[in-house]
Amino acid sequence: MSVFLASGLSDFVSDAVDPQVQVDAIGLGAIYALMAVGIGLVFGVLRLVNFAYGQLIMAGAFALAFASDRDWPAGLGIALCFAVVLALSLAMERVVFRPLRTQSAAVMLIATFAIAFLLQSIALLWFGPLGKTATSLAQLNRPVEIGGLDIRKITIVAIVTAVVCLALLVALLSRTSIGLHMRAAAIDSQTARMLGVRANAVSTVSVLIAGMLAAVVAVLLTVQIPTVTPTFALQETIIVLAGVVVGGMTRLVSATLGGFLIGYASGLLGGALPSSQSQYLPSFLFGLVILVLLVRPDGLFSRTRGLVERV
Amino acid sequence: MRARRTALELLGPAALVVAAGVLGTFVSQTTEIYFVTALISVSTVVAIYVFVGNSGVLSFGHISFFAVGVWAAGVLSIPEQEKPATMPYLFDFLSSTTVGNVPSLLIAAAVGGVFALVVGLPLMRLSGLAAGIATFAVLGITNNILRYYEKIGPGLNTFSSVPETTDLAQATIGAVLVIVAAFAYQRSRLGRQLRATREDPAAARAVGVSIYRQRLAAFALSGFLAGFAGGLYIHFIPINVDAVYLDLTFITLAMLVIGGTTSLWGAVVGALFVSALDSVLAEMEDGMTLFGVTVDLPAGSRIVVVSSIMALVLILRPGGLTGGREFSLDRLTGLVRRRPPREATS
Numbered sequence: 001m002s003v004f005l006a007s008g009l010s011d012f013v014s015d016a017v018d019p020q021v022q023v024d025a026i027g028l029g030a031i032y033a034l035m036a037v038g039i040g041l042v043f044g045v046l047r048l049v050n051f052a053y054g055q056l057i058m059a060g061a062f063a064l065a066f067a068s069d070r071d072w073p074a075g076l077g078i079a080l081c082f083a084v085v086l087a088l089s090l091a092m093e094r095v096v097f098r099p100l101r102t103q104s105a106a107v108m109l110i111a112t113f114a115i116a117f118l119l120q121s122i123a124l125l126w127f128g129p130l131g132k133t134a135t136s137l138a139q140l141n142r143p144v145e146i147g148g149l150d151i152r153k154i155t156i157v158a159i160v161t162a163v164v165c166l167a168l169l170v171a172l173l174s175r176t177s178i179g180l181h182m183r184a185a186a187i188d189s190q191t192a193r194m195l196g197v198r199a200n201a202v203s204t205v206s207v208l209i210a211g212m213l214a215a216v217v218a219v220l221l222t223v224q225i226p227t228v229t230p231t232f233a234l235q236e237t238i239i240v241l242a243g244v245v246v247g248g249m250t251r252l253v254s255a256t257l258g259g260f261l262i263g264y265a266s267g268l269l270g271g272a273l274p275s276s277q278s279q280y281l282p283s284f285l286f287g288l289v290i291l292v293l294l295v296r297p298d299g300l301f302s303r304t305r306g307l308v309e310r311v
Numbered sequence: 312m313r314a315r316r317t318a319l320e321l322l323g324p325a326a327l328v329v330a331a332g333v334l335g336t337f338v339s340q341t342t343e344i345y346f347v348t349a350l351i352s353v354s355t356v357v358a359i360y361v362f363v364g365n366s367g368v369l370s371f372g373h374i375s376f377f378a379v380g381v382w383a384a385g386v387l388s389i390p391e392q393e394k395p396a397t398m399p400y401l402f403d404f405l406s407s408t409t410v411g412n413v414p415s416l417l418i419a420a421a422v423g424g425v426f427a428l429v430v431g432l433p434l435m436r437l438s439g440l441a442a443g444i445a446t447f448a449v450l451g452i453t454n455n456i457l458r459y460y461e462k463i464g465p466g467l468n469t470f471s472s473v474p475e476t477t478d479l480a481q482a483t484i485g486a487v488l489v490i491v492a493a494f495a496y497q498r499s500r501l502g503r504q505l506r507a508t509r510e511d512p513a514a515a516r517a518v519g520v521s522i523y524r525q526r527l528a529a530f531a532l533s534g535f536l537a538g539f540a541g542g543l544y545i546h547f548i549p550i551n552v553d554a555v556y557l558d559l560t561f562i563t564l565a566m567l568v569i570g571g572t573t574s575l576w577g578a579v580v581g582a583l584f585v586s587a588l589d590s591v592l593a594e595m596e597d598g599m600t601l602f603g604v605t606v607d608l609p610a611g612s613r614i615v616v617v618s619s620i621m622a623l624v625l626i627l628r629p630g631g632l633t634g635g636r637e638f639s640l641d642r643l644t645g646l647v648r649r650r651p652p653r654e655a656t657s
Binding site for chain 2: 049095096099100103105106107109110111113114115117118120121122124125234238241242245246249279280282283286287289290293294297298
């Protein structure tokens with residue numbers, strides 16, 4: 001790593017400002033931001049860190065692979081992906097999240113850790129370690145040339161989808177009464193319940209929205225990584241979880257920003273590090289995470305110091 | 312009376328471990344492997360318990376101390392003439408040093424302890440989710456570096472030709488030593504102060520307990536014990552670095568949670584219970600005849616069952632099998648007489 005600091009720094013900087021690397025990094029950041037919203041939304045309402053979020057994405061990806069195996073049209077495959085992820089989210093909410101609502105954050109985190117491994121091992125039993133391939137949307141991987149840059153269509157799709165999803169979510173949270181209820185429950189769930197917010201409805205809706213986002217991410221990720229294995233999206237989820245905590249879990253905006261930033265940073269490091277050092281990419285990322293947490297334990301963009309008391 | 316009860320809190324878990332060790336001498340060579348694995352799991356889970364149980368702070372990073380223990384004991388005890396073949400890029404001081412069985416275990420423990428201390432110096436200021444993620448990050452970095460940095464070890468290859476010195480006797484003695492250390496710590500002034508911060512951080516701080524220092528001490532001790540357990544493990548089975556990453560983190564945390572996070576008894580019971588279950592399931596995956604019926608589970612069923620049980624325990628009995636309480640004869644005889652259990656007093 002000292003070699004990297006001594007000789008590679010100028011190369012690194014010139015690679016990092018390369019527009020090609022920038023666009024890819026933003027595309028990755030957009031996908032990670034969507035995952036961060038899914039995790040942050042559930043945390044806001046239920047005070048629960050869902051470690052099993054990646055396995056929802058994995059399940060959706062297997063649904064896509066299943067459809068692509070049978071040569072179903074892409075639309076039908078995407079519908080199946082949504083159905084599987086939403087059904088699984090609902091089941092998770094009923095069977096695991098609700099009974100644990102009164103437990104400490106640590107117990108809930110470990111419980112979702114168990115669910116994550118459960119789903120992963122079921123996938124392993126079902127599909128084997130080599131997994132399946134989902135190819136029905138592969139044509140999105142072709143590049144288009146815009147202003148001298150080769151941009152893959154999926155990068156554009158990812159950025160547009162992320163922006164649309166976030167806009168819809170903001171509209172839902174600020175313009176509808178269920179959105180208002182969710183915000184109330186996120187700020188003070190007990191008082192909100194006393195004022196007539198139905199806890200079960202709010203928690204179901206937030207888990208369902210998070211599920212929809214997971215399905216969207218499953219579609220976007222399978223285009224880039226068509227080989228779906230039981231550990232699909234596991235690494236990504238770990239990195240996004242770190243990003244969400246780094247951004248600050250207490251507010252949805254800061255969690256989303258954290259997710260985007262860590263995606264952007266890993267895209268940048270991945271694109272700009274020479275290949276001999278890119279194998280240490282996780283170390284750089286996790287090192288950054290630790291540094292940020294030491295300086296701002298409540299997150300980069302958080303306003304309060306509430307997290308310590310809450311958890 | 313009180314002294315007797317205290318002594319039982321140590322003797323209970325220790326006796327259970329020794330019983331498992333003695334039982335292991337009566338079974339066939341292939342079954343004995345399960346017993347040794349279970350006893351090493353006890354050491355590992357008790358090591359994690361020393362920090363997680365006493366402080367109440369979740370750590371996903373303890374397997375990184377186990378991993379450096381595996382690395383230190385492995386790299387140092389491979390015979391010198393074997394090293395160039397499996398680890399051609401090794402630093403000179405590593406390739407020219409070979410140590411025996413006991414020294415390599417002590418070095419593994421020391422490396423684990425020092426690593427935990429160094430990591431803990433900054434990280435123990437964090438708590439809650441930030442601490443969970445930061446310890447996870449340490450695990451990620453440790454795995455990443457051991458995986459690719461071939462000047463310090465075999466990289467992704469297996470640590471081969473490590474002398475297989477961990478037998479039933481060593482695993483039992485090791486587990487008992489770790490239990491004694493954990494017990495001595497939790498009864499000590501330091502241990503009690505840390506447990507006070509777990510129950511009520513504000514009150515503990517008000518009577519002058521430094522949360523940071525107490526957590527750091529426990530973190531270092533538990534890293535020391537985890538490194539020792541890692542040393543025992545590499546002297547038992549040749550593994551590679553990916554065998555000491557997420558899956559092991561999951562299974563050891565599952566053991567601790569299923570047994571009961573807040574007691575030494577819970578850590579030991581959880582480790583032995585899950586190991587026993589895991590062994591039976593492993594046999595079933597190979598096809599086992601039970602009362603004339605052949606049970607043949609598909610490979611990979613083990614994690615399905617273990618994670619389901621872990622989730623069930625968390626939902627139905629969040630305190631774990633032992634309810635997070637220490638071993639006590641009263642409760643045991645009470646169970647037999649079917650009396651309702653007493654209220655928790657811890």
